[in-house]
Amino acid sequence: MTEREAQQTPVPVVAVVLAAGFGTRFGPDNPKQLVSVGGKPIVCWSIEAFERCERVTDIVVVVNEKVRGTVEELIEQAGYAKVRVVIDGGAERVDSTAAALSMLAEAGIPDDAKILIHDAVRPFVAQSAIDGSIDALDEFQAATVAFASTDTVLLTEDLGDRKVVRSVPDRPNTFRAQTPQSFRFATIRRAYELASADPDFHPTDDTRVVVDYMPDVPVAIVSGAETNMKITTMEDIPVAERIAADLTHHMTKEEARARMHALLSGAAAQMAR
C-alpha cells in the first residue's frame, strides 16, 4: 500500500441513477428510459455502467410510479447486485435528486461518501468518465463530466420578442454539461439545503446548485465524450443505435480476445503436461 493509499480510508461510492423522467417528448406511454437501443433498455445501459465499475459500491435508482414495475423487473432479471433500492422521484429533476439525498441521509451514509448523480438517459457513459469523477473527488468537493464545446457558444438576452447576443465567451472555456455530476455527500446536501430555502429555485442541473449556492466550492471538469449523449427525442435514437452497435462490437471483440486467450492458455497448459 502506498502512502497515498494508506491516507485514504475507503468511502462508499454511491451512484444515483435518475430514471424518473416521464419522457413526454417520446409520448406519455413510451418513457424514454425504457426504450431499447442495441437490444437493451436505456435504463439498463446506465445501471450497468456503474455495476461494471469496481469502485462503485452501491447504486440507487430513482423512478416514477409509471415505470417502477418495469424497472424493478429489469433489475431483477439482470441481477444487478449493487442496486440497493429503487425509490420514487419527484416532478422535476431536482426533486428526484432531493429524494435520493434524503434517503441516503436516513440510511446514515457518511459525509465524505462520494455521490455520482447520473441521468439514466445518458446510456453510454464511459468507464473513464466514472473513474475520473471518483478521482476528482479526492481533490475537489464537486465535479462534473463535461464535453468541450466545438461550436462557439453565444449567451443571449431578450430584446423585445427577439433573442440577441449578449456576449461570446472564449471557446476553450465553454463546456457542455454531461453526467455523472459528483459530490462529497455533505457538500451536495448543504447546497440543496441552501437552495431549498430559495423560492426561485428551479435548476435543471445539480452542478448549478453548488455553483449558485456554494460559490466558494470549485466544481472540477471531468472529460466527457460526444458518445455520452442524452437521449431526449426519437430523433436521437438512430445516433444512439450507432453508438450502441459500436460499443457492442467493441465489447464482443474484447470478449473474443479474452476467450482466445483462455483457449490458448488452456492449450499451453495441456502441452506443458
Add this chain to the structure above:
Amino acid sequence: MTEREAQQTPVPVVAVVLAAGFGTRFGPDNPKQLVSVGGKPIVCWSIEAFERCERVTDIVVVVNEKVRGTVEELIEQAGYAKVRVVIDGGAERVDSTAAALSMLAEAGIPDDAKILIHDAVRPFVAQSAIDGSIDALDEFQAATVAFASTDTVLLTEDLGDRKVVRSVPDRPNTFRAQTPQSFRFATIRRAYELASADPDFHPTDDTRVVVDYMPDVPVAIVSGAETNMKITTMEDIPVAERIAADLTHHMTKEEARARMHALLSGAAAQMAR
C-alpha cells in the same frame, strides 16, 4: 407592391462562402471542403444553398491556393451563375473574411448591402436560415444563425492545471453559433476596422467581432437547426451522409410530386379538349 415593400429599395445580398480552411484534421491532402457527402463535394452543397435562394444576388467564394483549381473547376462544371469571383483567403478564418470585405469595398458595394458569411463546411444550411438572415437585417445591423443548446452550458476558468466551473448560464439563453452570420456591409467593415487595430485580436467568429468591438449593435439570433452541422473531422462524415441522404430523398420526393402534378395537369388539359 405593399407600402412596406415600396419603402425598401432592393440592396445587393451577397453570400461569402469561406472555403479557405486547410482541413488539417482530415489530413493535409484531403481538404474537408472537397470531401464528398451524398455524392457531392461539401463546398458545392454550400454554394448551391445560396445559388438556390432567389433573394441572394451574388456569391463570393474564398479559397486557398491548394484548393483553388478544384473549386474553380467544380463551379464551372456545375454552372453556378451567381458566383462572381473566387478569391484567396488568409491563414485564419478572420483573414479570409477580411479579404472578402476588402474585395467587396473595392467593387464599390453599397454600405447597406446585406452580407451573409457562411462556412463552406456547413453544407446543409436550410433555406429558412438564409431567408431568416436576410429578413433579420431589415431590423438589425447584424444577425447570426444559431441553435438553442439542449445541453446545459458551463463557463469555466483555470484552477491550476484543471478547468473548474465559473458559472452556469440559464439554458434558454445559451445558443450554439452556426452560419451564415449576416451583416449590413458598413457594420461588418467598421467592426473589422476597429478590431484590426487591436493586436490581441483572434476571433474565431464574425459575430464576435461585432459583439466585442461594437457592443451597442445588437446581433439578432436566427433559428438554425441540428442538421446545419459543421464538418470538422472524419467522424462527422457518417452523420453528414445520413443528413445528405434525408435531404436528397426529400428533394426527390418533391421533384416526383412536381412531375406528377405536371402530368396530371397535362392529362386534365387533354381531357378538357
